[in-house]
Amino acid sequence: MEISCKSEYAILALLELATHYQSGEPQQIRTIAAQQNIPDRYLEQLLATLRRGGIVKSQRGSKGGYILSREPWKITIFEVMGCLEGLDVRTCDEDVQPKTVDSGVIEEVWQEARQAANAVLQNYTLQDLREKRDARRQLDIMYYI
Template sequence: MNSQNYTLLDLSSKVEYALLALLELASNKEKKTPLTMSEMTAKQPIPERYLEQILTSLRRAGLIQSHRGSRGGFVLAREPWQITLLEIVTLVEGERKDREPSVTSTLERDLVHEIWEQANTACIKVLHSYTLQDLYQQRQARLQQGPMYYI
């Protein structure tokens, strides 16, 4: 098995769509105008019904604000640099549940679970170290590079 092609942690569609929607809102922040759901779905492949549910969750959590009316839509409630990817993942997926204690705890099982806990801690550290602003800046840098042509 090639470890570079293997992923231990899956990115759920719900988290991916939330990140894409928030990335569009971060991109639109300088315009100071709300972004509509249709504008978001035109830029990102997010099913509109799913996006509506995600935006409702993000609004209830205070990450975004909604504006009604003909010029309505959604805006970030905080600056992109204030929103960590860990906060977004936790909000969308819910709090992590602690492992149920095993009825038949063994030395080997405990060792395996300790390693998994270390992997989880590393994942949390990485997600906490990146913000929505970082994601936006990396996107902008790649867009400025333009397409790569190979001969």
């Protein structure tokens, strides 16, 4: 399992918005794109999707841009990935019977892997990622002193 480029860019952009959440100032696409090295046009599409999903809000005008729709500690990575990739808490239809015993065993293992991944993504918020990033940056600074 890998994270898609789309999800990675979106999470990086949201991490940037979480960093500036307390100030309440909207962040412009070009600023976020420059800070996180994301193509402007692609970021524009991602933020539009996140806005439709209720994760960010846009503000028009000369001081406009994007802000998180709610506190970073209330937005889970699972929610973000669900908005972008269509993740679902449900695992599968119980009514659908596997074609063979072998495919049933494979499906069970795959379901278990999906449930484990979903549980991890549900346990992390944007705030958690921000704190991990800040702690790691602090270690890097201390290493160079």
